[in-house]
Amino acid sequence: AQTVTQSQPEMSVQEAETVTLSCTYDTSESNYYLFWYKQPPSRQMILVIRQEAYKQQNATENRFSVNFQKAAKSFSLKISDSQLGDTAMYFCAHPTQGGSEKLVFGKGTKLTVNP
Amino acid sequence: SAVISQKPSRDICQRGTSLTIQCQVDSQVTMMFWYRQQPGQSLTLIATANQGSEATYESGFVIDKFPISRPNLTFSTLTVSNMSPEDSSIYLCSVRPTGNTEAFFGQGTRLTVV
Numbered sequence: 001a002q003t004v005t006q007s008q009p010e011m012s013v014q015e016a017e018t019v020t021l022s023c024t025y026d027t028s029e030s031n032y033y034l035f036w037y038k039q040p041p042s043r044q045m046i047l048v049i050r051q052e053a054y055k056q057q058n059a060t061e062n063r064f065s066v067n068f069q070k071a072a073k074s075f076s077l078k079i080s081d082s083q084l085g086d087t088a089m090y091f092c093a094h095p096t097q098g099g100s101e102k103l104v105f106g107k108g109t110k111l112t113v114n115p
Numbered sequence: 116s117a118v119i120s121q122k123p124s125r126d127i128c129q130r131g132t133s134l135t136i137q138c139q140v141d142s143q144v145t146m147m148f149w150y151r152q153q154p155g156q157s158l159t160l161i162a163t164a165n166q167g168s169e170a171t172y173e174s175g176f177v178i179d180k181f182p183i184s185r186p187n188l189t190f191s192t193l194t195v196s197n198m199s200p201e202d203s204s205i206y207l208c209s210v211r212p213t214g215n216t217e218a219f220f221g222q223g224t225r226l227t228v229v
Binding site: 033035042043044045047050052091101102103104105106107108 | 146148156157158159160163205207209211216217218220222223225
């Protein structure tokens with residue numbers, strides 16, 4: 001079964017500092033996508049960043065970047081210059097099968113950015 | 116992209132009653148997904164709703180408890196039947212439009228059963 005593991009239930013960071021959230025996954029697929037979603041208190045799930053497994057280059061979206069280690073099945077999220085608005089639950093996710101539209105999610109990491 | 120309107124945004128219901136949650140998408144999509152997020156937990160897929168056929172339920176979820184309708188390519192409903200306090204959760208609908216790699220979500224329905 002596909003699994004996603006986020007080992008940090010909660011993390012906190014000072015405003016303007018950098019924080020890294022970890023995620024490991026298990027899949028038998030060779031090509032797939034990986035996602036980080038953010039869920040603020042408003043409950044709206046928002047895509048933060050995605051990574052294609054066949055791409056060796058780590059994805060970057062402004063202050064958000066990933067460290068993708070395919071062999072280790074690791075997909076961590078780095079948030080630079082943390083802002084108060086980054087306070088949210090962060091979920092790592094990937095499709096249940098290579099081209100599937102169904103997602104399996106990790107348990108999430110609650111990130112608090114302190115002023 | 117896709118914009119999803121989900122309602123109600125929240126409700127407080129008596130045990131033994133049923134609640135129907137609606138999900139409207141601004142574009143046609145083949146599949147719509149319903150997730151449950153129990154308090155402090157991650158998202159768990161309940162079922163996949165296809166237009167013109169019966170929904171496909173994940174292990175642990177049954178049609179009698181969570182009947183789903185999918186009358187057209189832009190709309191779906193999820194009913195939570197014969198509710199108990201254990202059904203208190205956030206319910207979210209989701210789609211992945213053709214040509215997109217990412218999933219889009221409704222804003223969720225926070226259900227409290229008392």
